[in-house]
Amino acid sequence: MDNELYLNDTKHCKAPDSLVISNYPNRKPLIELVTFHSPVVLNPDDKTIHALGLSPSKFLPYGYSQPNQEPQFPTIDKSPKRFYLNGHDLIIAIKDWGRVAIVPPVLSESYDSRWTIGSACIALRLINTNIIDPRVLYTFLNSEIGRALVFENARRDLSGNISISKLKEIVIPIPSLDEQQAIIDKFDTIVTHEHTISAIRNEQLLLAKSFWRLPI
Template identity: 30%
Template sequence: MSEAKLPEGWALSILSKTISANGLISDGDWVESKDQDPNGSVRLIQLADIGDGDFRNKSQRFMTPESANALNCTFLKSGDVLIARMPEPLGRACLFPSVGQEAVTVVDICLIRTGEKAAISNKILTYWINSPVIRNLIAANASGTTRKRITRKKLEQFELPLPPLAEQKVIADKLDTLLAQLETTKARLDRIPQILKTFRQSVLAAAVSGKLTEEWRKVESYLNWNVIKLEKLIMASANGLSKRSGKDGEETTILRLADFKDAVRVYGNERTIKLNAKEVDKYSLANGDILVIRVNGSIDLAGKFIRYEKNEEIEGFCDHFIRLRLNQEKILPEYLIYVSNEGAGRQYLKSSLSTSAGQNTINQTSVKGLDVPLPPLKEQTEIVRRVEELFAFADNIEQKTNAALERVNNLTQSILAKAFRGELTAYWRAANPELISGDNSAEALLGKIKAERDTLKKQPKKKTAARKKA
């Protein structure tokens, strides 16, 4: 923002000149593991504690007062501005609220204490740092290859638009109100995915218990269901291909778990192996086959069922899967997925896992022992239709929720940008010219700070104690 475009009474100033003479801009302290003590009474504030406008109070690292003093640590004060010099996101800032005990911060957090008689309030400084303009400036000035960083020295030299102090309070109050309303909206939207997850689980539970089609069954005069072992519904089963390369035969795609995301096929990273005719016959997949995750480090994935949809080309499967070829005159693959991946079916499969060296494994015998509540094929078709219809409804709500969340996030940045340009307080400035001019202008405030600094420079330096306590 150029000076020509500044609102009346505002000024441009680098960050280091906006804080008072008794203020502070400093890196955090270099505290190594050997300096920490879980029984210490001094809290060590870390990057995980710094939210995008909020203090998250997540970390649990401590040190003793003796170690903090020996390292000449800077003790935090309530209201200090903390800026994360590493992602994510880079440059996020929050106010330190006090944590009920002495606290210091790690070196990757920049500490700014505006001090008494500063030209900028700690609230406005936090909002400015989190605004799109400064966040983009931070990104442009970051260094590093694997993890970007912003240095304190660069932060000190950033030029900020500076409103008069009275206007800063009005801006901060407006932002507090508007952003609190947005946070309330965002919190409500954030709850919707969990509500939809519970809804989907309830739909599947109703589907495999018969409640979803209870009225339909009465109209169609269908009898009650039977419970049958999965083994009686399978025509064939097999573990996948174990070899990782072949010398003879046709190049054939061998599916791995990496070729699926949330049980949906993804493309672009397939692995091919040469298979001879016998191997192709043994390991090829047919439409409607079920792939069971035979082994995986995650207990939430091992034993999960995936429905295979036929590709144009012949595809096989690796030994991380068990292939089930169903008798589709008795059971639909889609219906079996409902039974196996939720509720009692999923609990049975998880309880059948064996664990060794961090890997969870299930065998064919356990898979075939799954109890399947089995309705007639016509009712299975109706169940699948209803589940897909209800899931499509939930998916539509989720898409709208995600779009609304994106709009809320964009609106937050838009509001901060308007505040940064002075647009939120245009009417207030017109109504209160005496509060933004003369001695109340930002230029006057900066002049007073400069005069105070010049006076202090002429005074003899005092000896400082090792402990930099708040």
């Protein structure tokens, strides 16, 4: 699917197409496909542990999202294991109409470059990527049908806030392995094009600044 058309199509939600979803006999509730992780509470006064925060304002319309570059400082929580994002984790904005993001496959291993999420998000981590690839799940949840499915079935109230308990019950269609590979190939192609366009844009900005000293 053409990237521009895809981005335009996913700007607005429409009613879930039950006929399309019913074409996939293999369907599972989201709770059987992923584990849900709440964010670490962030406290700027605790500077013992550095992390980069990924918030809904940094969600891209499509492709891998990047965190804010200013380090944030999670506090020590009561859980036995602190949660940080891993590559290919999915993030859903619970206070922003169910917008979804996907984390790049490789994150920096630097201690100061760990990623976490803000309080308005919930992280999803695939239990078994042999059942459904995270890029496939992201593509579905980010599609107009997927967004509408979340909106219609997991919306808590008219404000657009998402109920996590209802979100867990949403039934996800699981394509065949061949269909999943086709989706992955298309996703990777679009991401490659986006990187190329971004690199060209940055190069053009540097060239412009070398000729004109006015702010661009």
